[in-house]
Amino acid sequence: MIQESLEKMNPYIPKPATVIAVKNESLETKTLRLELYNWRTDFVPGQFVQLLLPGVGEAPFCIASSQSDQKHIDLTIIRRGILTTSVHYLRPGDAVGIRGPFGKPFPLEALEDRDLLIIATGIGIAALKSLIIYAVENRKRFNNVMLLYGARFIEDLVYRDELKQWEKSIDASITLSKAPPEWQGLRGRVTDHLGALNIGKGTVAAVCGSPTVMSSIADALVVHGISTSDIYVSLERHMKCGIGKCARCLIPGGKHVCTDGPVFRLSEISAGAIGE
Ligand SMILES: Cc1cc2nc3c(=O)[nH]c(=O)nc-3n(C[C@H](O)[C@H](O)[C@H](O)COP(=O)(O)OP(=O)(O)OC[C@H]3O[C@@H](n4cnc5c(N)ncnc54)[C@H](O)[C@@H]3O)c2cc1C
Numbered sequence: 331m332i333q334e335s336l337e338k339m340n341p342y343i344p345k346p347a348t349v350i351a352v353k354n355e356s357l358e359t360k361t362l363r364l365e366l367y368n369w370r371t372d373f374v375p376g377q378f379v380q381l382l383l384p385g386v387g388e389a390p391f392c393i394a395s396s397q398s399d400q401k402h403i404d405l406t407i408i409r410r411g412i413l414t415t416s417v418h419y420l421r422p423g424d425a426v427g428i429r430g431p432f433g434k435p436f437p438l439e440a441l442e443d444r445d446l447l448i449i450a451t452g453i454g455i456a457a458l459k460s461l462i463i464y465a466v467e468n469r470k471r472f473n474n475v476m477l478l479y480g481a482r483f484i485e486d487l488v489y490r491d492e493l494k495q496w497e498k499s500i501d502a503s504i505t506l507s508k509a510p511p512e513w514q515g516l517r518g519r520v521t522d523h524l525g526a527l528n529i530g531k532g533t534v535a536a537v538c539g540s541p542t543v544m545s546s547i548a549d550a551l552v553v554h555g556i557s558t559s560d561i562y563v564s565l566e567r568h569m570k571c572g573i574g575k576c577a578r579c580l581i582p583g584g585k586h587v588c589t590d591g592p593v594f595r596l597s598e599i600s601a602g603a604i605g606e
């Protein structure tokens with residue numbers, strides 16, 4: 331309560347959280363479970379937080395956990411530069427700060443009662459994980475739910491335990507572009523496998539991956555008959571404030587990824603905005 335009032339007065343003040351678990355997902359990727367001290371997130375799948383490490387800085391990460399638990403959040407973080415490398419040294423008991431949740435989430439009501447196709451490549455699956463969990467936990471609210479997850483190497487795959495659980499209620503497949511000979515799953519890029527999926531006019535898609543890959547997935551989905559107003563992309567841009575004040579995250583067309591996104595309908599952004 332006090333934290334929420336402070337945040338209203340000054341949105342730059344972080345709220346306290348404690349790392350309670352660290353899971354190694356792959357060589358480069360870890361998932362932190364954070365316990366929120368005296369506050370709850372009220373997040374909706376697709377939103378992100380700014381994670382603050384004292385003495386290091388802050389950066390945006392999508393919430394990668396169930397909306398039904400608002401006292402904890404999971405963040406899945408791939409090692410890139412100084413902040414994310416420092417994150418990889420965090421241990422249970424360490425204190426961090428959180429601002430947010432921020433951003434426009436997936437419009438859950440617009441996705442329900444539809445065939446839902448979720449396409450993730452690489453660390454993009456972190457931005458979609460809370461949506462996948464939502465679809466699994468509320469399976470009856472959707473028609474078909476399809477997950478197509480692409481990675482390069484088998485070692486890059488994250489959420490291996492969760493994938494086994496999700497497969498019990500949704501149609502999940504993994505494709506590797508650099509698969510070893512013993513790999514039993516799909517091979518190649520996600521776009522190579524769209525033809526085998528049950529995609530129809532009523533299908534709505536949620537996509538996240540690197541900008542170039544996401545662009546080619548979006549083009550392929552349109553070719554497969556999905557309207558641009560039924561394709562939702564989760565974009566990443568360099569950010570500073572996270573609250574629409576600094577213009578660091580502007581995309582062509584004048585939208586801010588932090589407040590107008592990170593989730594956008596493909597029809598509301600210009601062609602260049604994904605791949606910038
Ligand atoms: C809305 C949003 C959600 C995100 N969610 C996740 C997530 O769930 N998991 C995750 O691992 N990462 C996520 N990111 C990316 C994450 O914020 C960056 O990897 C992080 O800021 C890098 O910080 P750093 O100090 O370690 O690296 P830096 O030293 O700042 O950068 C290292 C490298 O990463 C690139 N980079 C840094 N920030 C970004 C960015 N925002 N977009 C694209 N490239 C970047 C830099 O150009 C550089 O090449 C998200 C970004 C946004 C905007």
Ligand code: FES
Binds near residue numbers: 575578579588
């Ligand atoms: S990050 Fe400052 S305006 Fe978006």
